[in-house]
Amino acid sequence: MGFIFTMTITATHINYYHICHRKLWLFAHGINMEQHSDLVTEGRLIGEHSYADRPVRYTEIELDGIKIDYYDARNKIVHEVKKSDKMESAHEAQVKYYLYKLWLYGIRDATAILEYPKLRHTAQVILTDQDIASIRHWESEIEQIVSGEDIPQVIDKPVCKRCSYFDFCYC
Numbered sequence: 249m250g251f252i253f254t255m256t257i258t259a260t261h262i263n264y265y266h267i268c269h270r271k272l273w274l275f276a277h278g279i280n281m282e283q284h285s286d287l288v289t290e291g292r293l294i295g296e297h298s299y300a301d302r303p304v305r306y307t308e309i310e311l312d313g314i315k316i317d318y319y320d321a322r323n324k325i326v327h328e329v330k331k332s333d334k335m336e337s338a339h340e341a342q343v344k345y346y347l348y349k350l351w352l353y354g355i356r357d358a359t360a361i362l363e364y365p366k367l368r369h370t371a372q373v374i375l376t377d378q379d380i381a382s383i384r385h386w387e388s389e390i391e392q393i394v395s396g397e398d399i400p401q402v403i404d405k406p407v408c409k410r411c412s413y414f415d416f417c418y419c
């Protein structure tokens with residue numbers, strides 16, 4: 249039987265849910281190795297250096313457990329900067345979750361742009377009614393996964409090589 253686990257679901261939980269349930273479980277249980285990941289640091293630096301003028305032009309929003317770094321309030325566009333498009337589906341899920349939270353707070357027609365400055369690639373993201381139903385399902389599954397007593401199994405996929413939990417999982 250699982251134990252009671254109360255949590256606020258963040259965009260990171262949504263992202264990890266789409267990458268690896270074990271990673272989600274470890275993160276949700278406070279086992280956080282991201283600060284040791286050079287990739288994460290590099291990703292943050294890309295965001296800061298590629299768009300140095302953004303803090304002036306765009307707003308940073310924190311609401312209900314999520315933090316949107318770059319929000320263009322005038323055009324209702326979320327800008328999310330990523331290093332690599334290798335996990336684009338997880339990135340897309342993350343920004344859909346931002347749009348969902350904005351939708352819950354009455355901003356119903358916001359859109360998002362995923363930006364990969366190193367690749368000179370962008371992708372537009374919108375929130376559909378189907379997405380809203382899916383997101384509610386994700387939230388329910390995330391709560392089930394993290395309240396389980398057992399850590400989900402390793403997934404043994406290429407993504408593991410870039411994961412901050414690699415040593416934890418495989419050594």
Ligand code: SF4
Pocket residue numbers: 267268269270271401402403404405407408409411412413414417
């Ligand atoms: S190393 Fe692989 S199995 Fe372990 S948490 Fe990361 S993605 Fe999941």
